[in-house]
Amino acid sequence: MLHIEQVADYAQKSSKELNITKYDIYGAAIEETSIEVDSGKPKQLQASNRSSITVRVWNKSGNIGVTTTTDLDKIGIKLALQTAKDASYFGTQEHVPDFSPEANTVIESTSTKISSPTPIPILIDTLIAAEKTLLESSSIIKSVPYNGLSQENINRFYLNSTYSLRQENLSYNAIYFYSRTEEEGKKPRGASSIKTSRDFSTLDIEGCLREVIKKTLSHVNYQSITSGKYTVVFSPTAFLSLINSFTNLFNAQNILDKQSLSTINSLGKRISVPFLSLYDDARNCNNVGIETFDEEGTPTRRVEIINNGILTGLLHSERTAQRLDTKPTGHANIGSKVNIRPHYYHVISNQQANFECNLNMVKNVVFIDKLQALHAGVNSLQGSFSLPFEGWLVNNGNFVSIDSATIAGDFLKLLNSIIHVESEPEITPKGICPKIWVDNLSITGD
Template sequence: MSTVTTIAEAAKSAASKLNISKYDIYGAAVDEVSVQVDSGEPDQMKASQRSSVTVRVWNDANTVGITSTTDVDPVGLELALKTAHEASFFGVKDNAPDFSPEATAATHGKSGGKHPQAPVTELVDKLLGAEKELLAAHEAIAAVPYNGLAQRDIDRFYINSAGAMREDNHSVASVYLYTKTEEEGKKPRSAGAFRVSEGVAQLDVAACLKETAEKTISHLNYDKIKTGKYQVVFSAEAFLSLLGAFSNLYNAQSILDKQSLSTAESLGEMIASPLLCVTDDALHPENVGGETFDGEGTPTRPVPLIVNGELKNFLHSAGTAKRMDAQPTGNANMGAKVTVSPNFFHVFASDVKPEQTYSLDDADNVILIDDLQALHAGVQALQGSFSLPFDGWLIKDGKRVSVESATVAGDIREVLKSIVYVESETEFTGSGVCPRVWVKELSGTGEE
């Protein structure tokens, strides 16, 4: 992709030629290499270069037209600006989008920069080695059917006719391993893990392998659970899955669209236990590839969502912030329309002292949920309810017994208010950092 300065100059020249005075452009490019292996042999090796550019143009009536392109050379930009200008005469008049008031403000962090890409042969060798060690970790592990190692370079930019000019770039490497077991007279069991880093050289494949093996082996000894009420402990990944599934709680666009469990007047309400704090923080040190600005050029920043159980802020784009008399938060995504989404969750315990501390070492009749499944089908986001299959363990006198097949059900509002303990040690996942979270009681349904 061309440099942001070159793109800005080409856009300015094309806009002048077309008598366009107001426009902005957001673009991203990804250069990715990924590999998969199967039974000791390379299975898939892919390389791709993908780019997307969104162009918005305002006409004299201040209605906006939007188009997308993959071409940022002068000819491509001129065509995109011309097309967006033509579309602007059909743009919405009510709550028309505008530049972010912070599109030229200083950003709060630094882009991670790019790391050298490793040769494809190195990726294949690392993954083949991990598969071989996993298969040797236990005789019951018959295959690693899902696996992958990838590295990608990401470039992003935003410019507008008011002088905004931003760019950042970073690299991300990732590995995932997912096993399948075969034992006579027993059901197949599976488990997986992943790791992310800035580059392949920093990627902890050994830790990913170890976690996958330990989880898989722990699921070999499984049993049914009785249907009933249980104290539940959510792993970091499971709890963040719920937060993401019910993000309409703090999404300003959802609230304005009346597609939320919250209303504009919900700020200040106690929506969770006073033990819980949640911040959306794209600039968190553990957020590999954290972005310094959003699709509208607004700088990203830590946004406290829940503080000591109280709903403190919503996530905003420039448009939602204007309509709700707030400030944009750096959570806008540019596309055919502007949408709002979380960047990276940071969940942590508040300073409020819990009535009791808990530990898995001496827990009894407690379900530890490691992974929630089928969120696309089992979550009723506008009702707040969920009923989801899960992978996890029943803790009996501090010992773990894998749950054969079961679902957990509840209401997100009750779950948040029923939190009795938030552990201090956090764990990194792809969508955030979070500790284990203990909930007083949830319904668990076992397989009859």
């Protein structure tokens, strides 16, 4: 059990002994259990209890040193402060990070809490029973090569030498299945599903099973697709994964480093169709991994990124906010360099209903459920992508699985080729988003 007040006391006493007047510490303690099964038997069981902190020290010249440690007793914290102090004399002298101006502001409380860990035998029995249900659902589903059931309890904290002290507790549960078919004369086909929740009792295991069974069987009767231009409908998961591949568009650090599709002058300019809006909302009640502050102690908040097609906001750390004369947004990850990461997306639209954009009524439309190889098929600095995908060719509500194909395009052009944003949002682990219809995208078939 990590005692934050004790860590703060060790840091305060050690800093005086070491003549350190300015420091901050971000840390987390994680208790995690994860299991996998295979053919009705436990395959892998992992359990861990780990803690670590990142320590930053500013010397009298204003330079900063950074170190990390997993040794959180009095000696370990003193050694980390000393190491960071020594490193500060070799630190960068340009754009040195500082304390967040909001590190001491009051944070509005949230309803998150730590849930009691579920006993491991119950987790194993649950996953074995779920695997059995999946295998018995169809004679052509022969295996579940990838599966998992996990639970995490996380204790995060931030403190600094000006007596800021923040902490929060999170609980996270997840279940995952990837099933595989085998039929004579046909290629093996597979599909996956994942569900998350804040505690085991509310984990939608049945929903996960229904989804993976339906998807798997829908891919059995597959056909090749003719290469060409298609209207494409992105599932919420697929569209959010594409947005996540091009976060440099609204990442202030990337923009300042000139590693972005945007520039400082892009704010206030149109980058997408006028009926699309995008937010980053760490505190959304549907976000299982809700965080109320970032690693600099800045409170998180709902940040407007795109409003009716206009780029209106960026994600900031303390340093990027100061350089661009604005406020930090609660997206900082500290380390040898402060990085910026998004939390939880929310895509909305003010578009009127378009009854012609209905998968039960259209012809020759590609519905993409999942994009693959995002690590290799995206050039985020050029804005281009070429990605294999899982999906179907849709004709009047008839879904035919696509054998093997890739989708290619330019992300900024895609944002301006959206023809419809459906009204019904779907909740995913990465954010809230409806289905997105995009015109005239290139599909290369087998």
